[in-house]
Amino acid sequence: MQEHDLSFVRAEMVLAQAAPSRERGLTAWLRKNMFASVTDTILTLLGLFLIAWFLPGFLRWAFVDAQWTGADRTVCATASQGGVQPDGWSGACWAFVNAKFAQFMYGRYTLSERWRVDLTAILFVLLLVPLLIPRFPRKGLNAILLFLVFPFVAFFLLVGGYFGLRYVPTTEWGGLLVTMVLSIVGIAISLPFGIVLALGRRSQMPAIKLICVIFIEVVRGVPLVTVLFLASVMLPLFMPAGMTFDRFLRALVGVVLFASAYMAEVVRGGLQAMPKGQYEGADSLGLSYWQKMNLIILPQALKLVIPGIVNTFIGLFKDTSLVYIIGMFDLLGIVRQNFTDANWASAQTPMSGLLFAGFVFWIFCFGMSRYSIYMERRLDTGQRS
Structure with missing residues (x-):
């Protein structure tokens, strides 16, 4: 019987290799989920703009100028940081x-x-x-x-x-x-x-x-x-x-x-x-x-x-x-x-x-x-x- 040459057959499994650098990490996630297309990029930038515009004011109202304790409404008439702000701003009650x-x-x-x-x-x-x-x-x-x-x-x-x-x-x-x-x-x-x-x-x-x-x-x-x-x-x-x-x-x-x-x-x-x-x-x-x-x-x-x-x-x-x-x-x-x-x-x-x-x-x-x-x-x- 003719013997077959098996030298081309791999005798052991190849070790697992890491994914390409473009496919892993924070940069890859942002590219796939936030900036995959022009439309996604525009919507992402618009969302970041709205967050930057709204979030600081909300955090100021909800935490910085908020009143946490008190017996009646008088504590909510002034902000926690130095009284009522010039624009009439007051924090959460x-x-x-x-x-x-x-x-x-x-x-x-x-x-x-x-x-x-x-x-x-x-x-x-x-x-x-x-x-x-x-x-x-x-x-x-x-x-x-x-x-x-x-x-x-x-x-x-x-x-x-x-x-x-x-x-x-x-x-x-x-x-x-x-x-x-x-x-x-x-x-x-x-x-x-x-x-x-x-x-x-x-x-x-x-x-x-x-x-x-x-x-x-x-x-x-x-x-x-x-x-x-x-x-x-x-x-x-x-x-x-x-x-x-x-x-x-x-x-x-x-x-x-x-x-x-x-x-x-x-x-x-x-x-x-x-x-x-x-x-x-x-x-x-x-x-x-x-x-x-x-x-x-x-x-x-x-x-x-x-x-x-x-x-x-x-x-x-x-x-x-x-x-x-x-x-x-x-x-x-x-x-x-x-x-x-x-x-x-x-x-x-x-x-x-x-x-x-x-x-x-x-x-x-x-x-x-x-x-x-x-x-x-x-x-x-x-x-x-």
Whole structure:
């Protein structure tokens, strides 16, 4: 047999080499992301100009000339650096936020009972964080505690009236407490309701499909303010004589119904994006309808619409501010209510309070957005037809 010359075959792997100098470092990043084209260069320079024009003045107002402590509006009448500036400039009135901070968090919740709100928040965080960490063990037990046990514990803690706890009516709730309860309950309930409505809209049973279509289109066709008014005013009319609903519960029902309709359309988009082969493959295995949905279709469909689901959650979190219209005071509502306090009536109070409320909303919305991006990358395993 003729021997072959294998001298041209490499006997060992080539060592990894560094990327070219033009492709690494800060200069390469700026070239690719900021100055890749003429248009990008113009927009980058325009953005830098706007930052240079706006940022120094904002930092001066928010930090240098700001008032951080004080008992009333008189501390906000002058700047912290040598009194009022010649042009009438004065800094932010963070003393107003500092003085009203507890009210912004709890509303008029009884002072001696606020530890119950703090304990509820701590329990929620302790149960939520492990559920959000993919590698954390005992996810099943964690989910049971969070979704089945915690709601009852939170109810008894916040409302009271049992186990020796003083009863605190929801009319005394306010601030971030109302915002968090409305948004968390709305998010937790609207997702499963939206999935059921999306499946019902794609159902082959005409009656089920018609009911779901009517509900989704009617609720999506009116603003949330209308839904809240209907839940607050008309819902009690459908109750038996002598039976009334708490106003907070009415608002919660309205928020859940409104969010469920939008969530249904998001989930329906994921179901329609699923390749037909997935349905046919499930049918060929002899799976029932619910087995097919639970094991094959829904896990993939929900993964596809994570951005839409989180976008709905963020919108719901911000829309809780509309309960102010029906006489409830969430974070933004109670901030606005305190503008009428004669002790803090000044030109800088509204801007400082609104910036504080906006920053709190941004923290929560930004957190949800970043976590959704993390989950998208983690679940990005590709799609097969």
